[in-house]
Amino acid sequence: MSRVANGMSNVEELTRERVLTSMRAVGYRPNGAARALKYGRFHTVGVIMFTLETLGNVRTLDAIATEAAAADYSVTLMPVPDPTLGAVSGAYRRLSEQSVDGVIIIFEASLLDRVEITLPPGLPVVVIDSNAGSGYAVVDTDQAQGARMATEHLLSLGHRQVWHIAGPTTSFSAGHRAESWRATLQRAGITPPPIVHGDWSTESGHRAMLKLVGERDLTAVFAANDQMALGAMKALHELGRLIPTDVSVVGFDDMDESRAFWPPLTTVRQNFREVGRVAMARLLAQIEAPDAAPQTTLIPTELMVRASTGPAPTLPGRPTATPAG
Known part of the structure; x- marks a missing residue:
């Protein structure tokens, strides 16, 4: 038998x-x-993550589970509501006691002390969206590329300033996007304006836009995710500002509903499924070859141009802007 x-x-x-x-x-x-x-082999992998409330995490987890099933692996999910290194280390130890062959960590929050992740040895680890350092394999969206494309798109339409509604200061992805937005403006000879932070929610995007509407040079806004972009657009509609005639808006994610915004949202598409697929593939490779050197893999983004962006309007007291390029 x-x-x-x-x-x-x-x-x-x-x-x-x-x-x-x-x-x-x-x-x-x-x-x-x-x-x-x-x-x-136990043919089980563990996944440590902070939340299932964000679009990216859900799609990434779905791709991990699909790829695992195709390789005849099951997935044990370990939610960690407390975004600290100690909480992650504790979850890692609990997973190692539950007989898993490797661990994927979706670690989108930034540690306050900015240290690199350090976990007990023994299991292969792949980290998604973090500053894991050279000791671990990392898979992430190319956040900098996406933010650069969004900002350059608005500048190419003749906008002379691009305001930014950023994600939380505790988020790695929000930090990478903000850094790239700032650097893109500086390369164009533009002094970046102050950042307004949101918490990824539609409500926070709405509040952020209400803070920005008094700015004289507000003709273009890059929001760090689509939900905050939706909130910003809602505020503009309420105030009688036309999109994109008065203000152009760009988001980040390309969630399914973005095409149904009014007007349809120009946004940066993240391939969450590819992030999850590659993360699982990298983990399986480590399980088979534990001594292989860890790699960092960035998944490219794509700019989806829709009707929420257009040529810069003529502002009182300045000549019409000429689109770059």
Whole structure:
């Protein structure tokens, strides 16, 4: 029976069928732990993440689970509501006690002390969206590329300033996007204006735009995600500002609803599914070759140009802007 349960080939087909029928009749299931001791694999991976409330995390987790299933692995999810290094280390230890072959950490929050992740040795680890350092494999969206494309797109339309509604200061992705937005403006010879921070929610984007509407040079806004862009557009509609005639708006994510905004939102598309797929593939490669050097992989973004962006308007007291390029 053990040869049949373990999928060995040196069993006659008639005998195999009889044994499988008997196993199903009595509800027999192979002991995963015992098989792992014998073959060195539990065929389970752990995922540590802070929240399932964001679009990116849900799509990334779905891709990880799909890729794991295709490789005959199951996934154990370990939510960590407290975004600290100690909480992550504790979750890692709990997962190692639950017999997993490796761990993926979706670590989007920035640690206050800015230290690199340090975990007990023993399990392969892949980190998504973090400053994991050289000791761990990292897979992430190319945040800088996306923010640069968004900002350059607005400048190419003749806008002489691009305001930014950023994500929380505790978020790595928000920080990377803000840094790239700032650097893009500086390369164009423009002094970046003050950042207004949101918390990724539609409501925070609405509040941020209400703070910005008094700015004389407000003709273009880059929001760090689509939900905050939606809130910003809502505020502009309420105030009678036309989009994009008066103000152009760009988001980041390309969630499904972005095409249904009014007007449809120009945004940066993140390939969350590819991030999850590559992260799982990198983890499986580490499980097979634990001594391989860790890699950092950036997944490219794509600018989706829609009707929420247009040529810069003529502001009182200055000539019409000429689009770059």
